[in-house]
Amino acid sequence: MDAYSISEAGPVGRPAGPTELVRVARFLPATRAEGPGERTAVWVQGCAVRCPGCFNPQLWTFRGGTATAPADLVRQVLAAGTEGLTLLGGEPFDQAAALAEVAAGVRRAGRSVMTFTGYTRDGLRRAVEAGRNDVARLLAETDLLVAGPFRADLVDPTRPWVGSTNQEFVLLNDRFPDLLAGLHGTPDRLEVVVDPAGRVEINGWAELDALDELLAGVELRPARPERG
Numbered sequence: 105m106d107a108y109s110i111s112e113a114g115p116v117g118r119p120a121g122p123t124e125l126v127r128v129a130r131f132l133p134a135t136r137a138e139g140p141g142e143r144t145a146v147w148v149q150g151c152a153v154r155c156p157g158c159f160n161p162q163l164w165t166f167r168g169g170t171a172t173a174p175a176d177l178v179r180q181v182l183a184a185g186t187e188g189l190t191l192l193g194g195e196p197f198d199q200a201a202a203l204a205e206v207a208a209g210v211r212r213a214g215r216s217v218m219t220f221t222g223y224t225r226d227g228l229r230r231a232v233e234a235g236r237n238d239v240a241r242l243l244a245e246t247d248l249l250v251a252g253p254f255r256a257d258l259v260d261p262t263r264p265w266v267g268s269t270n271q272e273f274v275l276l277n278d279r280f281p282d283l284l285a286g287l288h289g290t291p292d293r294l295e296v297v298v299d300p301a302g303r304v305e306i307n308g309w310a311e312l313d314a315l316d317e318l319l320a321g322v323e324l325r326p327a328r329p330e331r332g
């Protein structure tokens with residue numbers, strides 16, 4: 105078993121507790137930076153993979169996040185009215201049972217599901233062969249899988265949404281028939297959202313130089329008091 109294979113017993117470090125709840129670290133109702141089309145993105149809390157150079161180490165711990173019932177999460181995703189759901193982490197397959205329920209509910213409504221994982225495709229296959237039904241169920245409810253750990257020495261400047269060249273796009277059905285052929289022509293997006301309170305959120309992927317260049321042109325001013 106390689107370092108990035110999912111454990112047959114489940115992720116090491118996950119605290120005992122109700123497995124039917126999803127630990128949600130972040131919910132983004134709509135984005136065009138986390139998969140094909142406009143999608144709702146859910147980052148889950150907890151990751152046993154722990155890639156060196158990970159951009160989200162705050163999501164490694166299985167403590168924290170908001171424990172959310174799958175049915176509630178499905179309602180939130182469908183209310184967002186986007187084309188589909190993208191699951192990111194954290195590590196979705198470390199909460200595979202609950203997320204399979206979420207994915208099933210989203211797909212029953214005709215929306216698509218894209219799942220990112222730091223586990224390799226082979227590691228997931230071996231887990232399924234070893235009897236991990238939760239892993240099998242989440243795979244069965246995923247249309248587009250992006251598999252493999254982030255490798256800081258293999259940064260990918262050409263494909264959208266992924267961090268490194270070893271990460272593999274896997275079409276698990278015919279929901280995105282043209283995706284692989286058009287992948288290298290699909291631009292990576294960096295999405296900057298400023299909400300009415302002035303909070304800035306950045307989604308998507310960019311190399312640090314590009315991010316520095318972008319932020320160099322941003323003038324930060326103190327907020328003006330509201331008129332009243």
Ligand code: SF4
Binds near residue numbers: 153160
């Ligand atoms: S799988 Fe994702 S969240 Fe987990 S360590 Fe790797 S890059 Fe970070």
